[in-house]
Amino acid sequence: MEVGILFIVSLIVCTDIFDTVSQLSMKLAINQLDAQVNSWKKAIAFLFNLLRMPRLWLSFIFSAASLSVWLFVLSKADLSLAYSIDSMRYIFITIASLIILRERIGVMRWIGIVSIVFGIMLVTRV
């Protein structure tokens, strides 16, 4: 590998932030709709309503951006390394759920996050 680990980690932070924004706007789009889907007819209507929402398209744009950065990461770094570091998406999603969706985060989840951070530190040491 000719590029530094810090560069790779920064790029993965970037792809995961894009992914989090994508997930969040998807969630906000779905929350706006009535998700009572108990028949095929309603499922199709739900999908069509979803496709009309700007937030869904925002989600798609960020998803494409996330994928582009991810491909660039993979062009520079080992897959095994990059995929392990990519687990930090769970941290961003949790923080976003806490701040934007105002979900409650239990103690177990914080312990899980500490474990992921510790794991990423070990993975990037070598």
Next chain:
Amino acid sequence: MRKNRPLTFILFVLIVSTDVLETVAQFCFKKTALLQHSVTITSISDALRFISVAVANPFLWLALLAVAVLFCLWVTILSKIDLSVAIPVASFSYITIPLVSIIFFGEKIPFLRWIGIGFILLGVILVSLSSHRQGKET
């Protein structure tokens, strides 16, 4: 909202197939990216060129197909069981992807990195377990 249904054999097989699909997808993404391993991006046009070369690669489309099937499979699984039951099985990909990296891309994984992967796996499982607990309380 709570399902609490037991993890049946068929569901287990479905979740394991999400691991397989995730591994296939990442394998194909890596294949797509490898072709441009010496590319440097210093301008917007460099970035656009990088993306257009990737889009022209069949491996990218194979990966996207795997992601699409994965998404449908995942929605089906989560309609049957809780996320906290599905995630630990679905996290096998944190082990299968490094294995594929060793076999097909000749990557070397030091012992310390395996330990790190272990902590990540534990963390991912804990994060999903707690969402189950919270669901019970409310």
